[in-house]
Amino acid sequence: MKKFNRFLAVSLFALLLLVLGACGNNNDAADKTTDNKDNQTEQAADTKEKAETKDLILATTTSTQDTGLLDELIIPMFEEQNPNINVKTIAVGTGQALEMGTKGEADVLLVHAPASEEEIVASGDAINRQLVMHNDFIIVGPKDDPAGIKGLAISEAFAKIMSENAVFVSRGDDSGTHKKELEVWKKANLTPTDNASYLQTGQGMGATLQIANEKSGYTLTDRGTWLAQEKNLTNLQISVEGDEELKNIYHVMQVNPEKHDKVYAEGAEKFVDFMINNDTQKAIGEFGKDKYGQALFFPDAK
CATH class of the missing domain: 3.40.190.10 (Periplasmic binding protein-like II)
Structure with a gap:
């Protein structure tokens, strides 16, 4: 009888261990399933964010790049405020920048030839022209x-x-x-x-x-x-x-999406609004003072 009781006790203990082990495996599997789902959710979110990031083509004069205004101030500020927009700068002469606008090869223009700018607005190739700054x-x-x-x-x-x-x-x-x-x-x-x-x-x-x-x-x-x-x-x-x-006057303007249907109209409008808002204008007025003892540009937006 004692041997039978001992056998029964050992058998019950082994069965208990087996049950506990199975539970542990199920918990591990459940944890792994949860982790996998979390990872898949994060990856999907990352993919979605990347998919939603769009390029904004900015055609501009070389002076805005040569002075450091774009690379050191404007683009970092704009992209920080608009993380899903990636600004691609094409710095050429203003004439070339305006020509890109007439062909719909840019989304937004930052240039400094007022008479030529008025022509591209009159032709309907550009809209929302705003005064930004001068030097x-x-x-x-x-x-x-x-x-x-x-x-x-x-x-x-x-x-x-x-x-x-x-x-x-x-x-x-x-x-x-x-x-x-x-x-x-x-x-x-x-x-x-x-x-x-x-x-x-x-x-x-x-x-x-x-x-x-x-x-x-x-x-x-x-x-x-x-x-x-x-x-x-x-x-x-x-x-x-x-x-x-x-006097050297700069304006920003959108390429007209009604005439050029491939332009990134929403991003261009955001860039125009950004260039003339108070914080950006203040930053433009301060740019260069620490390095050159004077501002390189003077803000003009009303």
Whole structure:
């Protein structure tokens, strides 16, 4: 009888262990199932977020990039506020940027050639044009000032450069700066190519300043790019500044989705609103002060 009781006790204990083990396995399986579901949910959320991220194509002038305004301030701020929008910047001359708008190859434009901007709005290729900021154009040239233009009015300075056959380095790229330069030559009744020392780079402002520095030539530049590049332009100085004609005005605008159905209209509208809101305008007005002792741009949005 004792042997039978001992056998019964051992059998019951073994059965208990088996039951407990089965329960443990079921719990582990349940936990694994829950973990798998959680992982699948997280992966689905990540996939959804990535799927919802859209590219916003910004066509703009090189000066906004050469100064660091876009890469250091505007794009980080905008993308932080709009995490599902990825800004793809195409920095070219304003003429090229506007042409991208007329072809529907960009979503939003940030440019500085008011007369040409008005044309693209009138054609219906762009809408929601808003004033953003300004700085000014200046003439920089060799420190020994071979043409003797320092302190002259802009038209007088251009005429002196022409009469002295001094080296003048033009962007020659249909940018806003190039358009302004041609406007000044025209108002002074001068043809710049009559000067054998007139050079056209076909490049952005930063590269054109470098060439002017190497060639000991004069060039027209926006002040912001000059300040950002000045430390590397050891042969140049500001020769002409402060002329009312040299104001440099920037606008932002959407490419019209009703005329170009592939544009990212929602993102473009958000970018325009962002550029003219109070926080962005304040940040633009402070940009550059810590590094250059003065702002590179002055906010203008109402």
